[in-house]
Amino acid sequence: MQNKKNVLNYVFGNGTYKHLEELLTLKRRSNKETAIIFVDHFFRSTTNFLNQIDQERDLIFYIDSNEEPSTDMVDSLVNEITEKMSSDEICALVGIGGGVVLDVTKAVSNLLTNSGKAEDYQGWDLVKNPGVYKIGIPTISGTGAECSRTCVMMNVKKNLKLGMNSDYTIYDQLILDPSLTKTVERNQYFYTGMDSYIHCLESLNGSYRNGIGDVFSEKSIELCREVFSSEEMMSDEMREKMMLASYFGGCAVANSLVGVVHPFSAGLSVVLGIHHCLANCIVMNVMEDFYPEETKEFKLFMDKQKIELPKGITDELTDAQFDKLYLSTIIHEKPLENALGANFKTILTKEVVIKIFRRM
Ligand code: NAD
Ligand code: ZN
Secondary structure, three states, X not given: OOOOOOOOEEEEOOOHHHHHHHHHHHHOOOOOXXXXXXXXXXXXXXXXXXXXXXXXXXXXXEEOOOOOOEHHHHHHHHHHHXXXXXXXXXXXXXXXXOHHHHHHHHHHHHHHHOOOOHHHHOEEOOOOOOOOOEEEEEOOXXXXXXXXXXXXXXXXXXXXXXXXXXXXXOOOEEEEOHHHHOOOOHHHHHHHHHHHHHHHHHHHOOOOOOHHHHHHHHHHHXXXXXXXXXXXXXXXXXHHHHHHHHHHHHHHHHOOOOOOHXXXXXXXXXXXXXOHHHHHHHHHOOOOOOOHHHHHHHHHHHHHHOOOOOOOOOOOOOHHHHHHHHHHHHOOHHHHHHXXXXXXXXXXXXXXXXHHHHOO
């Protein structure tokens, strides 16, 4: 049975982040219970942001989002927390940031109530117990990490990028406050925002579809079109629309599968260490063979918003690196099958895959 779950509670609107302490108070059984707050390192230098947090009682961890989350990083955060307190003494975890911080918070929440290491739960439906109650506050829009049922982590030893796909990974509460995305750097805003557009176009072009996923995808794409065709993609109005596009895009992914872009993008992340959303855009720029209309539209968005992409990123690579790129793309069987059918390897031969990488 495909029994789908979405985030249960959310507040939406400018300034709603100020309700954080109010929401935490509802969860505290005693005034001593600690909230653990994971915040993107960008907010270390912004004053006022965490004023409502009692830093004597609550624990704040600043997360360096220059690195995408790894299983080692998650394990070491869990160790640090469990040395200080047991999970009964924690009223909630809060993740404030982009996909990196939102995913770290989800993974730590699951591990505080499930023994073992992060890598034990990389896969589908391996988490046994509900995690610690968690609140997500996205500060950049696009990945849908705020509402998806996964938290992506790099497992360096296994050369594997995979999340804990589980209903327990879904946030219990969201605060969707578009005012928080005002400070995002323009290129980054575009790259991350485009993740919504790409997830949804991949879903809609795939064979694994259902009515609910389609409606979420269509709405998300419609909002992305408004944002990226507008005169200023980062106006107050457009940042609000982008936050909604991200939310609906995340709900869409929970009900469908990605396609050709994400496997190629994963190859770039694993072999060249390029971050997810930038890697997606680099791939989308050369997807004429698979998504001709959408590739054309993507280029129009880039022109309209004056966005630059790095060029020639595979110019200097060795044959061994191209082999690795091929292998780390073709390993993503589920999405490739969704996009191209069970015989996808006859379409995506090694030669074809490498030719596409050479165009980036
Ligand atoms: P991010 O967390 O990688 O952050 C990108 C940059 O934006 C960082 O430099 C960060 O400091 C900065 N930033 C964030 N908010 C800001 C703000 N308000 N003002 C100024 N700077 C700000 O962002 P992302 O692109 O949202 O996330 C990428 C991650 O999400 C990857 O690790 C990817 O694997 C993961 N991801 C997860 C899912 C999921 O469903 N769980 C889906 C897609 C991607
Ligand atoms: Zn993505």
